[in-house]
Amino acid sequence: MTAPYRAGPDHAEEVSATSVGELIGNISNDLSQLFRQEVELAKVEMKQEATKAGKAAGFLGVAAFAGYLATVLLSFALVFALGNVMDLGWAALIVAVIWGIAGAVLFANGRKKLKTVDPVPHRTVDTLKEDAQWLKNPTG
Template sequence: MTTPYPPDHSDRAERTSIGELIGNISDDLSQLFRQEVELAKAEIKQEATKAGKAAGMLGGAGFAGYLAVLLLSLAAVYGLDAVMPAGWAALIVAAVWGIVAAVLYVTGKNRLKTVDPMPRRTVDTIKEDAQWLKNPTG
């Protein structure tokens, strides 16, 4: 008579109690849960880095906007009235900084849209684990 287990495992399987089997399953599930948490942490860290870079771009847009106001004031006082009227010189400088601010803002806003706070890979693996637990034979 052949057993479904190799000879060295059949004795062990017969000696293993239900309590030990449940304990082993519990340990395996605990380890699986810890691994899923670590994966979630890694994904969240990656998304936080992307959000930080996008926030930096938005900060750059704010700084460029500040410079537009500052240069508009300075241009109004020290305008290039030798080349053109002071008002036109101030308007040109302010327009350039306004364009820079707009480009930085749009770029930062678009990058911020790509940030995904949901740890997708972790969710997928948890779904796979749950499916396996429901049907461990495949």
């Protein structure tokens, strides 16, 4: 690092004594240090965000399990409610068929939506191509 700026006649001599190579070296060192600090900051931020995402995923997992248990118990309740007007075997079959139909409809919709997914990030690819073109010809 160079000495801090000082106004006065001594400063002009100090600046003229600094070579262009030293200035470029100082700038290069400063940029390298800045880049390392930015990477370190990004690592810290990513770790914090990953921790928050992990906690959120845990809550969502427990909520999904609770929803699953509620669905199972409500299904049993429906079987027993239907069992008041028919045999329990038929009531269970009716509930199972209802769940089968719901599962088939959800599967078909999910598969249809999955076919529309394009895993290639087209905007990123285009931007990278533009960057590569600029690097080849920075003046044009």
